[in-house]
Amino acid sequence: MKKIINKPSDFVEESIQGLVKSHPEIYAFAKDNKRVITRAKKSSNKVGVVSGGGSGHLPVFTGYVGKGILDACAVGSVFASPSVDQIASAIRNGDNGNGVLCILGNYGGDVMNFEMACEIVASEGIKTKTIIVADDIASASNEEKLKRRGIAGMIFVFKTAGSLAETGASLEDIYNLATSANNNVRTLGIAVSPCILPEAGKPTFEIDSDEIEIGMGIHGEPGIKREKLRKADLLVDDLCKRIFDDFKLNNKDKVSIMINSLGATPLEELYIVSKRVHENFSKLNIEITKSYVGRYATSMEMAGLSITILKLNHDLNQSLLYPSECPFWT
Numbered sequence: 001m002k003k004i005i006n007k008p009s010d011f012v013e014e015s016i017q018g019l020v021k022s023h024p025e026i027y028a029f030a031k032d033n034k035r036v037i038t039r040a041k042k043s044s045n046k047v048g049v050v051s052g053g054g055s056g057h058l059p060v061f062t063g064y065v066g067k068g069i070l071d072a073c074a075v076g077s078v079f080a081s082p083s084v085d086q087i088a089s090a091i092r093n094g095d096n097g098n099g100v101l102c103i104l105g106n107y108g109g110d111v112m113n114f115e116m117a118c119e120i121v122a123s124e125g126i127k128t129k130t131i132i133v134a135d136d137i138a139s140a141s142n143e144e145k146l147k148r149r150g151i152a153g154m155i156f157v158f159k160t161a162g163s164l165a166e167t168g169a170s171l172e173d174i175y176n177l178a179t180s181a182n183n184n185v186r187t188l189g190i191a192v193s194p195c196i197l198p199e200a201g202k203p204t205f206e207i208d209s210d211e212i213e214i215g216m217g218i219h220g221e222p223g224i225k226r227e228k229l230r231k232a233d234l235l236v237d238d239l240c241k242r243i244f245d246d247f248k249l250n251n252k253d254k255v256s257i258m259i260n261s262l263g264a265t266p267l268e269e270l271y272i273v274s275k276r277v278h279e280n281f282s283k284l285n286i287e288i289t290k291s292y293v294g295r296y297a298t299s300m301e302m303a304g305l306s307i308t309i310l311k312l313n314h315d316l317n318q319s320l321l322y323p324s325e326c327p328f329w330t
Helices: 008-022 084-094 108-122 142-147 153-166 171-183 232-247 267-283 314-320
Strands: 027-030 033-039 048-055 072-078 100-105 128-133 185-193 211-214 225-228 254-261 287-294 303-312
Touching: 008 027, 008 033, 008 048, 008 072, 027 084, 033 084, 048 084, 048 108, 048 153, 072 084, 084 100, 084 108, 100 108, 100 153, 100 171, 108 128, 128 153, 128 171, 153 171, 153 185, 153 254, 153 303, 153 314, 171 185, 171 314, 185 232, 211 232, 232 267, 232 303, 254 267, 254 314, 267 287, 267 303, 303 314
Parallel strands: 048 072, 048 100, 100 128, 254 287
Antiparallel strands: 027 033, 033 072, 185 211, 185 303, 211 225, 254 303
């Protein structure tokens, strides 16, 4: 195992300490819990937007705390849910007296712990609503969309909800917009190589050097197909077709796209993919209004990528383009 770390047991604490020290104008530790990151300057008189999840996916989840996105985030161990106490702390720290919207991925531990944390803060007078992001089309059929995992698409949900919250909108209105984003986002990814968890010291799965897995989850969950690596254009055409078949897009639609590295895939390769995605959408006369290319939701040093499509309406587009202050969003 080759990793630039000190002790594996200190990996999470030291990484988030470095995050806060590197961007003190954006991030701060909650005073009541060192596994909770808040904004350096607390907001006032707005709905709070809070998330949480396992480490190992930076910038998700912690990196998206900032004006125009999240108010606070609970930090779990690598690929593990934050505790109920950590989530409850994040909600309290994100609360500005107008309620809190919780946005999380569709993973059993996260869903259960957020549910219990919301019950705890409800007894303290904090009103919450919850969005469980389910954008990974490989993890369940469209008919069973509620069973899908939440992956890179949740960043679009963070951004649209966080932007609307800055305008002083109500919890109900922000929940409705976030629900619209969640209903109109699809993601499909591929894995080329595994990652290594610091405390495990071994790969999360095995894959031959000439193979890829379509639809593998960000924790190494099985995908829908393992095959030989093909040329980029053929691979992207396949991924786009699967997304189109699930989404039923038409030439009146406008979309935003995210080409996301799972950790090790370089920007040059991502832009090759982005080029072909644009060509596929152009053939269908579907307008791409904004492209995001980079590391937005990773899986340690896993090589691979995901393609996320957000179908836009006026409100989603406005919220997506609303200014924010976050090192990981431009």
